[in-house]
Every structure is written in C-alpha cells, then in structure tokens.
Amino acid sequence: MRTLPAKETVRVPLHTGIEIIFSHENFDVQKTEEYFSISPQVEGRFEKHKKTLVFVPKQLKPETLYTVIVKKGLPLLDSAKTLAEDYCFSFETTKAEEGEKKFSWEMDNRLVEFSTTEEPFFSVYFPTRTKLPSVNIALYCYADDQAFTQALQKRDKIPSWSYLTRNNHREDLSRLTKYGEYQTEFRSVDTYSHYLIFPEKLPGGYYVAEITAGEAVRQVWFQVTDLAVYVVQDAEKSLFWVNDLKTKKPVTGATVSLEKGKHKVQGNEEGVIVVEQKRNGEKENSAETEYALVQKGTQQIVVPLVSMGQNTEPKQIKSSDYWKYLYLDRELFKPGDTVNFWGVVAPRKGAEPLQEVVVELKGTGSYYQWGESAPILSQKVRLEQEIFTGGLKLPVLNPGYYYLAVKVGETTLLSKGFSVKTYQKPIYKISVEPEKMAIFAGEKVNFTAKAAFFEGTPVPKVSLSYNIWEQQGTVKTDAQGVATIPFLVPRDSNAFNNFFSPYRSFYLGLNTSFPEVGEIYTYSNLWVFASKVYLEGEVKREGGDFVLTAQLSHVDLAKINQGEDLSHDNFISGPAAGYTLKGTLYQDVWEKEGEGWETYNFITKTVEKRYNYRHSVKQVGELETVTDEQGKATYRGPWNLDPENSYYLELTAQDKEGRPIKKRIDIFPHSQRDDGYKYYHFQTEKEEQVFTPGEQVAMLFKENNQVSPARKNGYLFYRGQEVIADYGVFDQAEYRFNFKK
Structure with a gap:
C-alpha cells in the first residue's frame, strides 16, 4: 500500500489530494468511506481510479498535522479477503501564502541546559539582513521537575519530523511563575551566525521562555544546572555518568529517579549509575517520552531517555x-x-x-x-x-x-x-599490468599489455596508445597479443614534491589507437616510493627552544609486491643508522591588512576587532644531525622562538643512492595549538586496524594529534553492539580489551 502524500511528508500543498494505492482494484468506493478517517476532520469527496482511492479535501488548513487511517476490515468485492490491520500515515501542510513580506525567524527549541556560571544563549536563524526588530523575552519557571517533565511530554507527543506543528506548540504560561522580562537584540557573529543571548545568568531551575521578535513568537524550554550527564542505553539497562561542571569531576553518590520517583538507583564514587531495568513499555502510557531525574543534594537535572515503548508489532529488523x-x-x-x-x-x-x-x-x-x-x-x-x-x-x-x-x-x-547504456560491445578486450606493484624513484618497470578476443584467442598487430606521467607512445601487440611498455620513473622534485607521503601513484591509461567497434580502454596503477629510507618525526616546544625527535627507517617493498597493502608495517624494514638529516626552520608571518571591522563574540560577550591578514614565510635557520644505531636523531633548536608565533620545520634525508625523503613538522604557538581549533577522535594504537581473535585492542582518545591528557576518573569508556557489553571509568585516555570473534 502506498500513499500520496507519503508518510511523514512535510510542506504538503494546501490544494493536494490524498491518494491511497491498494494492491487490488475490486473495492467499493462507497464502502471505503466507512473505513476512512482523517484528523483533524476535513470535508471532502471520494473518487476511484483503478487501484487508487482518492480523497479530495474541500480545504486543508496551513501548518497542520493531519493523520489518515484506513481501518482494518475493509473488504474486497466478491472475496472474503479484508484489510488485516489499520493502515495509518501522517503529513504536515505548508504555510499559507503571505501578502506583505514580514520579518520571520526560527530557533532550535530542543531541550538544552546551561550552567549557573553562563548566560543562556540560543542559535537563531533569519534569511535577511534588513533592520532587525528588538527582542522581548518573557521568562517563566516551573515549580519542580515533575511540572517541567509534564510540559516536555506534552510537546513530545508532536512528532519530531513535524517541524511547523512542533514549532507552533505553545505552553499555557498563565499557570507558571514569571521570573522576569527582558528587552534585548539579536547578536550576529557573521552573515550566517546569529544568536539570542540572555542578559544575565540564572539560578538553577527549570524554565520556559516566550520570545517575541516582530510578529513572530517562539517558545523554548531549558534548564539551568551545574550537573552534566552522559547517558547510554540498551534494551535492559541505562548507564548514566554524572559530572560537576564547576569542579570538573565525577559526582559521587548521585541518584537517578525514574517513573516519578518510584524507582531510584544510587551511583558509585566514579559518578556511574547503572539502572538495570527492562525497557519494554510496561508503563501506563508507553507513548510518552520518559525522563529521568538525576540529583545530588540540591542540584538536579532532567535527562530524556530513549523510549522503547509498548510495541505489539513484530520487532523491526535493522x-x-x-x-x-x-x-x-x-x-x-x-x-x-x-x-x-x-x-x-x-x-x-x-x-x-x-x-x-x-x-x-x-x-x-x-x-x-x-x-x-x-x-x-x-x-x-x-x-x-x-x-x-x-x-x-x-x-x-x-x-x-x-x-x-x-x-x-x-x-x-x-x-x-x-x-x-545503449552501447556497442567491442570485438576484443585489452588489459595492462606492471611487472611490480611498487618500485623506487629512478627505477625502470615494464607494463605488459594484452589484447584478446573474449573467448581468449590473442589479437596480434593491435596498435595501442598509452599515457603515463609525461610519457606518451604507441606499441603493437605481437603474435601472442602481447606488447611491452617500458617506463623509467623520474627522480626529479616535481614528481615527488610531497612532505606528507613517502609514495605516490603513477597512472597508465591504455586504449586502441584505431577503435574498430566501440571504445576499448583500460588502465593500471604503479606505486612509486620517493626513497629507500622513510622519515618520521615530532617537535615539542621547551621554552623558547624546540626539541626534534626523528626516526629514519629502511624501506623494503617485498611485501607490497607480494600483494600486501600500503600500511606502514608492510614497507618498514629496520633502522637506518648513520644517515644525515638536514632541516630548515621557517616562521609563518601574518600581517594585518586594512582597518578591519567589529564583530560580536557570543562566547566572551564582547565586541572584538577583526582583520584580514596577508601570509608570508621567513626562514629562521638550518640544522643538521645524524641518526644513531636505532635510526633515531634528537636535536635541540638554539633559536629563541616567539611563543605566540607558529613555525614549521622541513626535514630531508637521502638514501645511499641520493634519493631524498621529506617531512614537514608544524610547530604551533603555546597558547593556540592548531590555531585554537580542537577536534577529538578515536584511534587504534596499532596503525593497521585488523585484529585476530585473542589479540589485545588498544583504543586511544585523542585531542587533535595527541592523546588526551590524564586526569582522575576523567574518561568513561564503554563498548557493545545491541547491548552494553563492558564499561569503565579510567584516569588515562585509553581503553584496552581482548578482541573476540
């Protein structure tokens, strides 16, 4: 059964018809009216077009969530078959057409929380840069967590996909205590980033704000608390990890209350609370979103939970x-x-x-x-x-x-x-392969090209054109349908001007010089390593100096040519001792251009001056060192580096045949590593992410490229698939477990 509008469609035109496509034609349209309902109720008429039942509404209302039900029991003519179960779908209509264009704005009204040490703020969105109206904020507070939860559950009954209906939902504020009222303005960071910032910090509690700008009114729900909670759930338990935003430490002995306080569980000294409870929808109204109350002393926070709900239908396969x-x-x-x-x-x-x-x-x-x-x-x-x-x-x-x-x-x-495609199949096929998968710069390799009919018979005297790097040419197949294409890999810097990879790919394209019928084309790749040594390194600042630690290793391509992948462990063969490393240190120079402009920083709550900058590079100095028996080299820079400037070091080494290998290492300012941008990610300790049963897996949690620093009970790790199989709180940002099949 299919429908128009489709299930959960938004912005449906107000003049749409409602179509239901059945699997059979032999239904009675008049009888169908008894089994059809639409809510809110709408007048209209029915039509039948073969397998399609059409309800033509007289008038649909704008920004309205409609639900259509075809009830079970709908019969077929001349048959005992009936519709086995109710078929239900919903859709939301679009906005009404506006005459005069009015200022409109939107905001994200999902539940959020703020600490007592910050002013609440929200992202807002508006499509125009015309004169903005002033903003009025009427702020109300709820008596307790239960009143707040009831208000949220009422709003949650509106489907999350139904944006307009959800956005137009209004809480009756007459029963609430008014905390205050503010007149303020929208704040813009740039053309696309706008914010609404409350003018003061708020005490802990539960709030709803009604915000008016122009003729548009929005409501947003939020809570103010110094508790931060991370929650993960499976079908049988919920795991909460509670921390204090002021102390930045786990909260010992916090409690979780569920089902309006009927079920309480206390946490451990690491801030972990595990609620062993099958979430199978045994509550009175399983359609409601469930909220947990987490508290310690006078501090509270309401946490939304994933609703498993009562479901009489078979389990949905994922x-x-x-x-x-x-x-x-x-x-x-x-x-x-x-x-x-x-x-x-x-x-x-x-x-x-x-x-x-x-x-x-x-x-x-x-x-x-x-x-x-x-x-x-x-x-x-x-x-x-x-x-x-x-x-x-x-x-x-x-x-x-x-x-x-x-x-x-x-x-x-x-x-x-x-x-x-409507193509003409060629009368024969061609192929090409290098005699080795990987070689070094400056070496020669032969590609073997073959032409054959599809049943395998060789095609002699076929002229083949090829193109690889700066080399082009033509070869002709012999009596066995084979031709050889020689290629001498260049050693010049243009081919290997890369500080980030020890190898690069050379692509060979091959096609028939005179296509008989249809295009005949193929290609192959060759991996070329710049040098027979591989260079790694890192730099750490120490005051005005820096310390370079480098590792130089020999490269062996045997495993690559046996079909292994290009991972680090498959081409490193051992330390390269007694090799000279040379380096050049450069400073990044940024010069202001023009008078700049002012912008508002919503984090610091201040107006800041911004400028365009012109970038240039200045050479600071050069270095030279030699690797020891382990292939390692350490060097302390004698230059007094500016702690607020960024630098980079270009390192080079050569193998015994003079092939260079390069490495660039960035040296960031003390105060602003990676230009102040931080990102967090998981990484396995072992570069190749392939494990055998019984092998230990080490997962590292990193801030940018460094393992996140240790702190007491600072990291919660858990693993699992359908269920939480294991969890723990650790001081170090690493998690180890034995891999199981």
Whole structure:
C-alpha cells in the first residue's frame, strides 16, 4: 500500500489530494468511506481510479498535522479477503501564502541546559539582513521537575519530523511563575551566525521562555544546572555518568529517579549509575517520552531517555543487525540484459537468521535521485547458508543510473548501483599490468599489455596508445597479443614534491589507437616510493627552544609486491643508522591588512576587532644531525622562538643512492595549538586496524594529534553492539580489551 502524500511528508500543498494505492482494484468506493478517517476532520469527496482511492479535501488548513487511517476490515468485492490491520500515515501542510513580506525567524527549541556560571544563549536563524526588530523575552519557571517533565511530554507527543506543528506548540504560561522580562537584540557573529543571548545568568531551575521578535513568537524550554550527564542505553539497562561542571569531576553518590520517583538507583564514587531495568513499555502510557531525574543534594537535572515503548508489532529488523555484502556481475548493462547478483546476509550477535530477502530494481535513470521511488521489479530470493543468488532481467529502460535494493519487510539491508547504456560491445578486450606493484624513484618497470578476443584467442598487430606521467607512445601487440611498455620513473622534485607521503601513484591509461567497434580502454596503477629510507618525526616546544625527535627507517617493498597493502608495517624494514638529516626552520608571518571591522563574540560577550591578514614565510635557520644505531636523531633548536608565533620545520634525508625523503613538522604557538581549533577522535594504537581473535585492542582518545591528557576518573569508556557489553571509568585516555570473534 502506498500513499500520496507519503508518510511523514512535510510542506504538503494546501490544494493536494490524498491518494491511497491498494494492491487490488475490486473495492467499493462507497464502502471505503466507512473505513476512512482523517484528523483533524476535513470535508471532502471520494473518487476511484483503478487501484487508487482518492480523497479530495474541500480545504486543508496551513501548518497542520493531519493523520489518515484506513481501518482494518475493509473488504474486497466478491472475496472474503479484508484489510488485516489499520493502515495509518501522517503529513504536515505548508504555510499559507503571505501578502506583505514580514520579518520571520526560527530557533532550535530542543531541550538544552546551561550552567549557573553562563548566560543562556540560543542559535537563531533569519534569511535577511534588513533592520532587525528588538527582542522581548518573557521568562517563566516551573515549580519542580515533575511540572517541567509534564510540559516536555506534552510537546513530545508532536512528532519530531513535524517541524511547523512542533514549532507552533505553545505552553499555557498563565499557570507558571514569571521570573522576569527582558528587552534585548539579536547578536550576529557573521552573515550566517546569529544568536539570542540572555542578559544575565540564572539560578538553577527549570524554565520556559516566550520570545517575541516582530510578529513572530517562539517558545523554548531549558534548564539551568551545574550537573552534566552522559547517558547510554540498551534494551535492559541505562548507564548514566554524572559530572560537576564547576569542579570538573565525577559526582559521587548521585541518584537517578525514574517513573516519578518510584524507582531510584544510587551511583558509585566514579559518578556511574547503572539502572538495570527492562525497557519494554510496561508503563501506563508507553507513548510518552520518559525522563529521568538525576540529583545530588540540591542540584538536579532532567535527562530524556530513549523510549522503547509498548510495541505489539513484530520487532523491526535493522540493517545494522546483519553482516552483508552484495556483488553484481558487472557495473554496466544494456537495456534488456540480465543483472546477475550474489550476496551474503549473516546475522550479528542476537539477530535472527533470515530465510529469504526481496531484491528490488529501483531508480529513475537520473544520477541525482531524491526520495524513495517505487520498485520497477522485485523478486523473492531464498537464502541457503546465509547466501543468496539470482538474476533480474531488465526491461527496456532509459539509459541512466539504477540500483538493486535487498530488503526484508520495509527495511533496506543494502543496495548496489549500476549504469544502463545503449552501447556497442567491442570485438576484443585489452588489459595492462606492471611487472611490480611498487618500485623506487629512478627505477625502470615494464607494463605488459594484452589484447584478446573474449573467448581468449590473442589479437596480434593491435596498435595501442598509452599515457603515463609525461610519457606518451604507441606499441603493437605481437603474435601472442602481447606488447611491452617500458617506463623509467623520474627522480626529479616535481614528481615527488610531497612532505606528507613517502609514495605516490603513477597512472597508465591504455586504449586502441584505431577503435574498430566501440571504445576499448583500460588502465593500471604503479606505486612509486620517493626513497629507500622513510622519515618520521615530532617537535615539542621547551621554552623558547624546540626539541626534534626523528626516526629514519629502511624501506623494503617485498611485501607490497607480494600483494600486501600500503600500511606502514608492510614497507618498514629496520633502522637506518648513520644517515644525515638536514632541516630548515621557517616562521609563518601574518600581517594585518586594512582597518578591519567589529564583530560580536557570543562566547566572551564582547565586541572584538577583526582583520584580514596577508601570509608570508621567513626562514629562521638550518640544522643538521645524524641518526644513531636505532635510526633515531634528537636535536635541540638554539633559536629563541616567539611563543605566540607558529613555525614549521622541513626535514630531508637521502638514501645511499641520493634519493631524498621529506617531512614537514608544524610547530604551533603555546597558547593556540592548531590555531585554537580542537577536534577529538578515536584511534587504534596499532596503525593497521585488523585484529585476530585473542589479540589485545588498544583504543586511544585523542585531542587533535595527541592523546588526551590524564586526569582522575576523567574518561568513561564503554563498548557493545545491541547491548552494553563492558564499561569503565579510567584516569588515562585509553581503553584496552581482548578482541573476540
């Protein structure tokens, strides 16, 4: 069954019809009226167009959430079959057309919290830079957490996708205590970043603000607290980690209250609270979002939880529940060809094995597709030992892009795309491969080109044109259909002017010089290492000096040429002792241009001067050192570096045959590492992210490129898939566990 508008569609035109496409035509349109409902109620008439029932509404209201239900029991004519269950879908209508353009603005009204040490602020959005109206903030507070939670649950009944309806929701403020009223202005950081900042800090509590700017009114809910809570949930338990924003330490002995205080759990000294509770929707109103109250002494915070809810329907299969792979026999087809496919769908831990899947042919031919399209063809395929295979014969499709989707019910497990073209198949094929996968700069390699008919017979005397780097030429196949293309890899700096990688790829393109029928083309790649030594290093500031620590290693390409990947461990063979390292230190120089301009900084709450800067580089000095028996070299810079300026060091070394290897190392200011930008990420201690059962896995939590500094009970780690398998609070920013199959 399909509908128009589709389920959860927004900005639906006010003049739309409502279509329901059934699987059969033999239904009575008059009888259908008894099984059809729309809420809010709308007058209208019904029409039938083959399998499609159409409700033509007399008038839909703007910015309204409508829900349509086709009730179970709807019968077919001349059949005992009826609709097995209710079919329900919702959509939201668009705004009414405006006459005179008025100032409009929006804000993110999701639940947020602020500490008692900061003024609350919110991102706001408006499309114009015309004169902005003043802003009025009427601030109200709730008596306690229960009153606040009830207000949130009332708003949460509106679906999150229904933006306009959710945004227009209004709390009845007449029952609340008014805390204060403020007149203020929008603040802009730049053309696109605008903020609304409250003029004062607020005491701990639960608040709703009604904000008026021009004729537009918005409400936003927030809480002020010095507790910070991280929560993760599975179907059987919830894990809370509670910290104090002022002390920046975990809160010992905090409590979590659920179900309006009926269920309480106290945390440990590390700030962790584990609530062992099956979240299977056994509460009175399982449609409500549940909120937990976390408190310690007089400090409180309300935390929204993921609602598992009461669900009488079968468990929805998720794509993430399965290991999966889909292979197509090729990527290019002609209209009318058969697309042969092969795939695997294997359950992960806790998932049920599948007996069959549905393979659907989908697409419109366009390479840019929006929304979900109806399937062109579909086929049920049985799984045998978690493997499925089959073929779909394409109809006469328009040339373009299509894809196969593998589905179970309404869940798409995976998909694979392909192109359809009206092309002429060439009369033979060509291939090309290098005799080695990787070599060093300055070495010679031969590429072997072959031409053969599709059944394997060689094609002699075929003229082939090739292009690699700055070399072009033509070769001709011999009686065995083989030709050799020699290539001498350059050693000049233009080919290897890279401070960040020890190797680069050289691409060889090959095509027939005189295509007989259809284009015949292929290509190959060759990895070329700049030097037989590999250079690594880091620099640390120590006062006005810096300390360089470098490592030089020999490079061995044997593993790469045996088919291994280009990871670090597959080409490093041992320390390079007694080699000279040379370096040049440069300073980044930034000079102000013009008079600058003023902008508001919403973090510091001040007006700041901004400038455009012109960048240049100044050479500071040079260095030279020699590696020891372990291939290591240490050097202390004698220059008095400005702690507020950035520098970089260009290091070079040469192998025994004079091939250079380069390395650039940035030296950031003390006060503003990485220009003040910080990012956080996980990284395995081992570079290659492949592990064998029983091997220890070490996960490092990093701030930029450095492991985050240690602090007492400063890091919560947990792991799992469907369930929380393990967790712990640690001083160090690293987590270790043994890998299991």
